[in-house]
Amino acid sequence: MKTKINEIFASIQGEGPVVGYKQLFIRFCGCNLKCAYCDTEFNTGMEFTPQELYKKISSEYDLKTFHSISLTGGEPLLSVEFLKEFLPLVQNEVKIYLETNATLFDKIGEIKDNIDIISADIKLKSSTGFDSFALHRKFFENCKDIETFAKVVFDEFITEDEIAKCVELAQDFNLELILQPKMAGDKMTVSSEFCTEILERFTQKHKNTRLIPQVHKFLNVI
Numbered sequence: 001m002k003t004k005i006n007e008i009f010a011s012i013q014g015e016g017p018v019v020g021y022k023q024l025f026i027r028f029c030g031c032n033l034k035c036a037y038c039d040t041e042f043n044t045g046m047e048f049t050p051q052e053l054y055k056k057i058s059s060e061y062d063l064k065t066f067h068s069i070s071l072t073g074g075e076p077l078l079s080v081e082f083l084k085e086f087l088p089l090v091q092n093e094v095k096i097y098l099e100t101n102a103t104l105f106d107k108i109g110e111i112k113d114n115i116d117i118i119s120a121d122i123k124l125k126s127s128t129g130f131d132s133f134a135l136h137r138k139f140f141e142n143c144k145d146i147e148t149f150a151k152v153v154f155d156e157f158i159t160e161d162e163i164a165k166c167v168e169l170a171q172d173f174n175l176e177l178i179l180q181p182k183m184a185g186d187k188m189t190v191s192s193e194f195c196t197e198i199l200e201r202f203t204q205k206h207k208n209t210r211l212i213p214q215v216h217k218f219l220n221v222i
């Protein structure tokens with residue numbers, strides 16, 4: 001079985017609670033969503049079998065020097081059949097960190113024993129044009145035993161109703177919320193004052209919330 005990989009690169013994680021750690025990023029092709037703010041090119045790539053990918057990364061990188069392998073995309077869970085074979089090859093050498101849009105709730109159950117940390121997006125309709133809260137709820141139900149946090153990309157259109165729904169999910173599933181202002185290039189699309197105000201509105205309802213901009217854009221690394 002093969003899957004298409006867009007790129008493989010070593011870099012610094014720029015988002016969420018593991019910000020600053022060195023990770024080996026494996027970007028999978030394809031996504032099931034079309035977020036308005038998406039700035040990732042993930043359609044072209046090379047095909048690998050699980051064994052070919054393992055051979056490539058273990059010969060080109062010193063895996064023990066990485067905090068974790070970041071499975072990113074696109075949406076890595078679209079390649080779940082591939083992951084079921086690939087992850088057991090590598091998971092004894094390095095932690096596995098999954099970046100996902102948290103909508104493919106049936107897929108996460110198939111590899112939950114192979115994942116150490118999940119970075120799960122909560123997508124806002126004001127940013128994506130798509131109401132995905134019901135899918136997120138089913139997704140979080142299926143990752144109860146895995147270390148999971150939820151990332152919320154927001155802009156000036158975030159609504160009180162969306163804040164309430166994010167908080168409801170976070171409290172029901174005991175999640176830390178990471179607020180991430182939408183970027184245009186290396187600039188935030190909202191002011192620092194607005195960020196502070198949004199953090200305040202979240203923490204009034206859910207104290208376990210942090211605001212972390214995309215640090216890799218300030219560092220000017222991929």
Ligand code: SF4
Nearest residue numbers: 031033035038074101
């Ligand atoms: S889920 Fe992520 S990769 Fe997919 S379209 Fe949205 S931002 Fe892009």
